[in-house]
Amino acid sequence: xxxxxxxxxxxxxxxxxxxxxxxxxxxxxxxxxxxxxxxxxxxxxxxxxxxxxxxxxxxxxxxxxxxxxxxxxxxxxxxxxxxxxxxxxxxxxxxxxxxxxxxxxxxxxxxxxxxxxxxxxxxxxxxxxxxxxxxxxxxxxxxxxxxxxxxxxxxxxxxxxxxxxxxxxxxxxxxxxxxxxxxxxxxxxxxxxxxxxxxxxxxxxxxxxxxxxxxxxxxxxxxxxxxxxxxxxxxxxxxxxxxxxxxxxxxxxxxxxxxxxxxxxx
Ligand SMILES: [Zn+2]
Numbered sequence: 670x671x672x673x674x675x676x677x678x679x680x681x682x683x684x685x686x687x688x689x690x691x692x693x694x695x696x697x698x699x700x701x702x703x704x705x706x707x708x709x710x711x712x713x714x715x716x717x718x719x720x721x722x723x724x725x726x727x728x729x730x731x732x733x734x735x736x737x738x739x740x741x742x743x744x745x746x747x748x749x750x751x752x753x754x755x756x757x758x759x760x761x762x763x764x765x766x767x768x769x770x771x772x773x774x775x776x777x778x779x780x781x782x783x784x785x786x787x788x789x790x791x792x793x794x795x796x797x798x799x800x801x802x803x804x805x806x807x808x809x810x811x812x813x814x815x816x817x818x819x820x821x822x823x824x825x826x827x828x829x830x831x832x833x834x835x836x837x838x839x840x841x842x843x844x845x846x847x848x849x850x851x852x853x854x855x856x857x858x859x860x861x862x863x864x865x866x867x868x869x870x871x872x873x874x875x876x877x878x879x880x881x882x883x884x885x886x887x888x889x890x891x892x893x894x895x896x897x898x899x900x901x902x903x904x905x906x907x908x909x910x911x912x913x914x915x916x917x918x919x920x921x922x923x924x925x926x927x928x929x930x931x932x933x934x935x
Pocket of ligand 1: 678681710711
């Protein structure tokens with residue numbers, strides 16, 4: 670039987686990886702807060718997911734804007750990871766508006782300038798199934814690794830779940846191999862209008878299923894950890910539609926989670 674620390678959480682192969690892995694990528698400023706121990710995943714999965722899947726996170730306009738606002742520093746090179754709100758990958762649909770306010774006070778011994786600077790524009794990302802699939806895989810990766818991290822805590826509730834159980838097979842295959850091909854495993858997003866420094870996973874149990882809610886710097890995302898592909902949308906709709914806040918289903922298309930919720934279909 671595969672064991673955590675000896676077998677890869679994604680492909681179940683024996684692990685050859687002596688590196689710890691970060692649940693939230695290091696480029697988000699995650700040094701030590703949420704780290705999975707050595708041997709949790711194999712080198713091949715770690716490399717593939719880090720280079721092919723995780724970049725979809727910062728291609729997302731909201732996550733990109735949050736990184737810019739928080740001025741997240743990449744510990745790899747100590748540079749600000751994201752400096753410009755509008756760049757080559759996040760072009761505004763029209764030239765951004767810039768508003769500057771300057772208020773100069775002249776004192777006997779100094780000049781004092783009170784300054785504010787605002788830049789405003791719209792980034793539009795058209796629905797593109799291949800990108801949405803990568804984004805979904807990246808969020809499911811973050812969610813499942815957060816779940817593994819929660820399980821490793823001494824106060825884990827419920828404790829000692831079998832992380833290699835068949836019920837996690839659909840999420841494992843989706844993240845690692847994009848299976849079933851040509852589809853998007855749905856997730857729910859409740860974008861917030863404000864940004865915080867908080868990121869936190871929360872596990873929810875529903876009968877025999879588990880969902881994971883990620884609070885990611887003011888963004889809010891939820892996925893099902895255990896639903897078979899064909900039932901994800903139905904389960905998420907049932908679990909999330911009671912909250913009363915506008916929520917969006919991101920799957921084969923974008924849309925409000927349930928009729929009457931959200932603020933109109935995209
Ligand atoms: Zn692996």
